[in-house]
Amino acid sequence: MSAAETPWLRLSxxxxxxxxxxxxxxxxxxxxxxxxxxxxxxxxxxxxxxPFVVAGAVVVGVLPWLTTFYRTTDTQFQIRTGLLxxxxxxxxxxxxxxxxxxxxxxxxxxxxxxVQIGTGVDDDRITLNSVSRADADSLRAFLLARRxxxxxxxxxxxxxxxxxxxxxxxxxxxxxxxxxxxxxxxxLAQIDWSWLRFAPFSLARLVxxxxxxxxxxxxxxxxxxxxxxxxxxxxxxxxxxxxxIAGLIIGGLTSWVMIAVSGYVVQWWDMRLTREAGSxxxxxxxxxxxxxxxxxxxxxxxxxxxxxxxxxxxxxxxxTLATGVGSGGVTAVLPPCPQAVARxxxxxxxxxxxxxxxxxxxxxxxxxxxxxxxxLLSTGIVLAGTLLLMIWVDLPWxxxxxxAVLGFCLSAVVAEVSYRHLGHGTTDEHxxxxxxxxxxxxxxxxxxxxxxxxxxxSWFQRRLQLATLVATTAAGAERVVARDxxxxxxxxxxxxxxxxxxxxxxx
Amino acid sequence: xxxxxxxxxxxxxLHQVSPRAVTYWxxxxxxxxxxxxxxxIAVYAFALPAIFDGERPRxxxxxxxxxxxxxxxxxLFMPQLRFxxxxxxxxPTAIHTRAGWLNINSRVAPLSRVQTVDSTQGALMRLFRxxxxxxxxxxxxxxxxxxxxxxxxxxxxxxxxxxxxxxSEGDAT
Numbered sequence: 033m034s035a036a037e038t039p040w041l042r043l044s045x046x047x048x049x050x051x052x053x054x055x056x057x058x059x060x061x062x063x064x065x066x067x068x069x070x071x072x073x074x075x076x077x078x079x080x081x082x083p084f085v086v087a088g089a090v091v092v093g094v095l096p097w098l099t100t101f102y103r104t105t106d107t108q109f110q111i112r113t114g115l116l117x118x119x120x121x122x123x124x125x126x127x128x129x130x131x132x133x134x135x136x137x138x139x140x141x142x143x144x145x146x147v148q149i150g151t152g153v154d155d156d157r158i159t160l161n162s163v164s165r166a167d168a169d170s171l172r173a174f175l176l177a178r179r180x181x182x183x184x185x186x187x188x189x190x191x192x193x194x195x196x197x198x199x200x201x202x203x204x205x206x207x208x209x210x211x212x213x214x215x216x217x218x219x220l221a222q223i224d225w226s227w228l229r230f231a232p233f234s235l236a237r238l239v240x241x242x243x244x245x246x247x248x249x250x251x252x253x254x255x256x257x258x259x260x261x262x263x264x265x266x267x268x269x270x271x272x273x274x275x276x277i278a279g280l281i282i283g284g285l286t287s288w289v290m291i292a293v294s295g296y297v298v299q300w301w302d303m304r305l306t307r308e309a310g311s312x313x314x315x316x317x318x319x320x321x322x323x324x325x326x327x328x329x330x331x332x333x334x335x336x337x338x339x340x341x342x343x344x345x346x347x348x349x350x351x352t353l354a355t356g357v358g359s360g361g362v363t364a365v366l367p368p369c370p371q372a373v374a375r376x377x378x379x380x381x382x383x384x385x386x387x388x389x390x391x392x393x394x395x396x397x398x399x400x401x402x403x404x405x406x407x408l409l410s411t412g413i414v415l416a417g418t419l420l421l422m423i424w425v426d427l428p429w430x431x432x433x434x435x436a437v438l439g440f441c442l443s444a445v446v447a448e449v450s451y452r453h454l455g456h457g458t459t460d461e462h463x464x465x466x467x468x469x470x471x472x473x474x475x476x477x478x479x480x481x482x483x484x485x486x487x488x489x490s491w492f493q494r495r496l497q498l499a500t501l502v503a504t505t506a507a508g509a510e511r512v513v514a515r516d517x518x519x520x521x522x523x524x525x526x527x528x529x530x531x532x533x534x535x536x537x538x539x
Numbered sequence: 540x541x542x543x544x545x546x547x548x549x550x551x552x553l554h555q556v557s558p559r560a561v562t563y564w565x566x567x568x569x570x571x572x573x574x575x576x577x578x579x580i581a582v583y584a585f586a587l588p589a590i591f592d593g594e595r596p597r598x599x600x601x602x603x604x605x606x607x608x609x610x611x612x613x614x615l616f617m618p619q620l621r622f623x624x625x626x627x628x629x630x631p632t633a634i635h636t637r638a639g640w641l642n643i644n645s646r647v648a649p650l651s652r653v654q655t656v657d658s659t660q661g662a663l664m665r666l667f668r669x670x671x672x673x674x675x676x677x678x679x680x681x682x683x684x685x686x687x688x689x690x691x692x693x694x695x696x697x698x699x700x701x702x703x704x705x706x707s708e709g710d711a712t
Contacts, residue, residue, distance in 0.1 A: 484647060520548060537647070
C-alpha cells in the first residue's frame with residue numbers, strides 16, 4: 033500500500049449541521065443589532081438582507097468540510113487544508129506522542145469529536161476539527177497502536193527485519209506489539225462522588241467568583257436603588273449590623289460552595305483514567321468531554337500537590353509530568369481527591385509504590401534557619417512600612433501592635449511549614465523532591481528523565497554550606513528543584529540518580 | 540564517597556577561561572559604570588535641586604557617594620573574582636561548567652543529552668578575540684554556557700562537542 037494509493041478522507045458530513053450554526057452564532061449578535069436598528073430608524077440593513085446573512089454563514093461554515101482532507105499512509109499522518117492557500121501538515125507515525133479527543137456540547141449532540149495529535153514539537157499540534165465519534169476513536173486507537181508497534185519494532189530489529197518501518201495495517205503486528213495492542217484497558221481511577229466534598233476546598237475557581245463579584249459591583253453604582261439602599265443602610269446600621277454581616281458571610285459561603293461543586297461536576301463528570309496499549313487515557317467532562325492520551329514512555333514523573341486548605345481535609349491533586357505534549361507538559365489526571373487515592377494512582381502511573389510513600393530526608397538545621405530568617409526578615413520589612421503608615425494616619429496604638437504580632441506569628445508558621453515541606457530522596461528509579469511554601473508538593477521524576485544538573489549557591493547559601501539543586505528535564509515544568517539542600521547531600525543525591533555523570537569530578 | 544558522609548564535594552573543573560576575559564569584564568563593567576555615573580551626577584546636579592526647590596535633602600550626599608563608589612568596587616574586584624570562579628571541563632561523557640562571582644552556578648550535563656552547541660561573539664568580545672559557547676539540552680532550565688573562551692579554543696571545542704554529540708542516538712529527552 034503506497035502513499036499515493038491511500039485515499040484522502042474528509043471530515044464527517046455531520047459537520048455541515050453544526051459549523052454553519054457556529055458561524056451564525058458568531059454573527060448573531062451583530063446581525064440582531066443591525067436588524068433591530070432597521071426597525072427603529074431608517075439606516076442599517078434592509079430586511080431582505082437576512083437570507084444573505086444566513087447564506088453567507090452557511091457558506092463560511094461549509095468551507096472547512098469542503099477543504100479539509102486527511103489520511104494515514106504507511107509512515108505518516110497527513111492533513112491538507114485551505115481553499116486558496118493550501119497547506120499540508122504531516123506527522124511521522126512513530127513520532128505521534130499523544131492523541132487527544134475533545135467534544136463540545138454541540139459536537140456531542142451530533143456525535144462528533146475534535147482530534148488533536150501531538151508530535152513532540154511543543155505547542156504545535158495537528159488538529160482535526162470534528163470527525164465522527166467512531167472515526168475519532170478508531171483513529172486514536174490506530175495511531176497509538178501504530179506508535180507502540182513502531183517502538184517495539186525498533187526495539188527488536190531482529191524480529192521485524194532491517195527497517196524500522198512499522199508493519200502495515202491488517203497484517204498482525206510483531207510479537208510484543210501485538211500483545212500490547214490487544215491488552216484490555218485497565219482502569220487506574222474513576223470518579224467517586226464522595227470526593228465532591230473536596231471541591232469547596234480547592235480555590236482554583238475562586239477567580240470565577242471574584243470576576244462575578246467584580247462585574248456585579250460595576251452594575252451596583254448605576255442601579256436606581258442606590259438611594260433607597262443608602263437609607264436602608266442607615267436603618268440596618270442601627271438595628272441589625274451583626275445579622276447583615278452574618279447573612280453576607282453565609283451567602284458568600286453558600287454561593288462559593290455552589291460554584292465550586294458545580295464546577296467540579298462539570299469538569300470531572302464521568303472521569304476515568306485508564307491504561308491501554310502503552311498509553312494513559314483520561315476522559316472527563318459533563319458538557320465538553322475531553323479525552324487525553326499520553327504515551328506512557330513520555331510520562332517521566334508525577335507531582336502530588338496538597339494546597340493548604342485541601343490538606344486540612346486530607347485531600348490532594350495529582351498531575352503527570354510528560355514530554356512533548358504541549359501546554360507545559362503538566363496534566364492534571366485526578367480531581368481533588370483523598371490523599372491516599374492520589375498516592376496510589378501516582379504509584380500506579382509510576383509503576384512503583386516506593387517513590388510516592390518514601391520518607392524524605394529533611395534539609396537540616398541550616399535550611400531551617402534560612403527559612404526562618406528569610407520569612408521573618410521580609411515580613412519585618414513589609415510590617416515596618418505598614419506600621420509607619422498606620423502611625424502616620426494616627427490610629428490607636430494597639431492596632432499597629434496587633435498587626436505586628438499577627439504578622440510575625442503568621443510568618444513564623446509559614447517559615448516552619450515551608451521548611452518542613454523541604455525534602456529529598458531517591459529510589460532505584462525515581463528522584464523525589466519535596467517543596468512548597470504553604471502547599472505541600474511532592475515531585476517524582478524518573479532518573480532516566482533527568483538531562484542535567486544545576487547547582488546554584490547564592491552568597492548566603494555558600495556561608496551555610498547550602499545549595500539549590502535543580503534537576504533539569506524535558507518533562508513538565510522542565511525543572512525539579514530542591515531548595516536549601518546541604519551541598520554534600522545535593523552532590524550525593526545527584527550522583528545516585530545519574531550514576532557516572534558526576535563521577536569524574538567527585539573528589 | 541562512603542568513607543565520610545559529609546565529604547562529597549565536586550572537584551573544580553579543570554580549565555579556566557581565557558585570561559583576556561579579565562580585561563574584557565573590566566572594560567564592560569567600566570562602560571556600565573560610566574553610564575551609571577553620568578546618570579547619577581546628572582540627577583544629583585540638576586534633578587534634585589529642581590524637585591526640592593534649589594536645595595538637596597540631607598540623605599542625597601551619602602546616596603551619591605554610595606552610587607559613585609559601588610560601581611568602582613564592581614570594576615575593581617568583580618573581574619578577578621569572576622575569573623577565579625569561571626571554569627569548565629569536558630570529558631568524553633559529560634560537560635561541567637561553573638560561573639558567577641557572588642552567586643555560584645555549577646552545571647553538569649551528560650553529553651548524550653546535548654541538543655545544540657552554539658558559539659556567540661559580541662562586538663566587544665571580538666575586540667578581545669573572545670567567544671562564548673552555549674550547550675543546550677531539551678530542558679529550557681539547563682543551557683550550559685562557557686563565557687569568554689579564547690576564540691580558537693572555542694572553535695575547537697565546538698567541533699569536538701558536535702562530533703561527540705552527533706554520535707549519540709535518541710531524541711535526548
